[in-house]
Amino acid sequence: MKEGEGEGGRRLPRRQALLLLAGMPQVLLGLGSVGGGWGWEWEGMKEGRVREEVLPVVAGSITACWHLLNEGELEAVERTVGSYLPLLRRWAYEPSGVQQEAANLAAQGHLLLGFIAYHRLQFQQDLSYDQEGVALSRVSGVPALLVKALTCLGLDYYHLGAPLQMQRVLEEANRLLGHVPPVLHWAVYTGLALAYAKQGRAEEAVGYLSQAREWGDISRLGGDQLPVYLQADEGPWKLIVRESLVHIELSRHGEEREHALEAERALAQIEGWRGRIAVPERIRLEIVNRRGEAAIGRGELEEYVSYTVEGAEGARRLGSGKRRQELVSNWRRALERWPGEKRVRELGELVLEM
Numbered sequence: 001m002k003e004g005e006g007e008g009g010r011r012l013p014r015r016q017a018l019l020l021l022a023g024m025p026q027v028l029l030g031l032g033s034v035g036g037g038w039g040w041e042w043e044g045m046k047e048g049r050v051r052e053e054v055l056p057v058v059a060g061s062i063t064a065c066w067h068l069l070n071e072g073e074l075e076a077v078e079r080t081v082g083s084y085l086p087l088l089r090r091w092a093y094e095p096s097g098v099q100q101e102a103a104n105l106a107a108q109g110h111l112l113l114g115f116i117a118y119h120r121l122q123f124q125q126d127l128s129y130d131q132e133g134v135a136l137s138r139v140s141g142v143p144a145l146l147v148k149a150l151t152c153l154g155l156d157y158y159h160l161g162a163p164l165q166m167q168r169v170l171e172e173a174n175r176l177l178g179h180v181p182p183v184l185h186w187a188v189y190t191g192l193a194l195a196y197a198k199q200g201r202a203e204e205a206v207g208y209l210s211q212a213r214e215w216g217d218i219s220r221l222g223g224d225q226l227p228v229y230l231q232a233d234e235g236p237w238k239l240i241v242r243e244s245l246v247h248i249e250l251s252r253h254g255e256e257r258e259h260a261l262e263a264e265r266a267l268a269q270i271e272g273w274r275g276r277i278a279v280p281e282r283i284r285l286e287i288v289n290r291r292g293e294a295a296i297g298r299g300e301l302e303e304y305v306s307y308t309v310e311g312a313e314g315a316r317r318l319g320s321g322k323r324r325q326e327l328v329s330n331w332r333r334a335l336e337r338w339p340g341e342k343r344v345r346e347l348g349e350l351v352l353e354m
Contacts, residue, residue, distance in 0.1 A: 240270065
């Protein structure tokens with residue numbers, strides 16, 4: 001039977017194939033069966049041979065879960081990863097021949113759960129998951145994974161309003177850039193730019209944006225050769241979001257229209273990628289919302305209304321509290337910008353009642 005095909009040679013829909021692959025560890029380990037829990041412990045579970053047989057199946061599941069995350073299957077990813085993560089984490093901290101492999105997968109599992117907590121506005125929980133992801137990444141011995149985990153942790157501090165902690169975390173990541181893919185150089189430099197922008201330090205923020213651009217054409221930074229956690233969450237689309245956020249943060253410290261224009265220029269790059277670069281729906285909707293935010297700063301009412309309607313429809317489909325929060329925040333800023341505008345007031349029903 002070929003990959004992606006079911007019985008009789010019928011090709012499985014992509015979503016169904018990913019869900020089947022993601023759920024294979026649960027089948028193998030008997031998770032979710034009658035009696036459930038952790039009473040299924042196998043005789044000899046501590047033997048390395050058993051772990052060697054289980055970990056490739058878990059690796060396939062983790063890979064599928066990254067793709068499912070990008071397709072908006074938040075509950076499925078949480079249920080799947082949560083079922084085997086306690087076991088995986090235990091193996092990651094027990095010396096064995098496959099300890100580093102287990103730590104690699106456990107770290108990715110924590111990052112996945114962190115993204116789900118983020119979309120549910122559970123920022124402290126997100127922070128906790130990513131802190132553990134960083135610890136496990138250190139055990140894994142994989143520099144790219146550690147830098148990725150540190151960038152996630154840095155963004156947690158950004159969402160919690162702690163730019164100094166964000167700066168410190170990303171400075172550590174900056175010291176580890178010697179042997180990681182170029183996309184992570186972009187990620188760290190734009191992250192540092194955002195940390196400084198949050199503090200109103202425009203010179204440092206713009207300097208780090210310049211360093212990021214020195215790594216070449218942003219649209220060429222992705223690729224199938226990258227680990228799945230970079231393919232799924234560090235494409236050029238994620239980087240234009242960070243760049244736009246730098247300018248949006250700087251706009252709050254002066255020169256609002258100029259920085260709003262720069263934010264829109266960064267985000268508008270998505271228009272030139274049609275048919276060449278696939279943008280995950282969760283990120284596409286963030287770009288829509290950020291373009292709405294930039295439209296407010298530029299005084300473009302029609303654009304703001306259009307982006308808000310599109311963003312609201314998408315956030316409802318995705319079931320993301322974070323995308324909804326962005327819309328509400330934008331709407332409140334729009335009320336301040338256009339206090340007497342009927343269309344803005346009417347949008348309140350759309351964004352507040354989702």
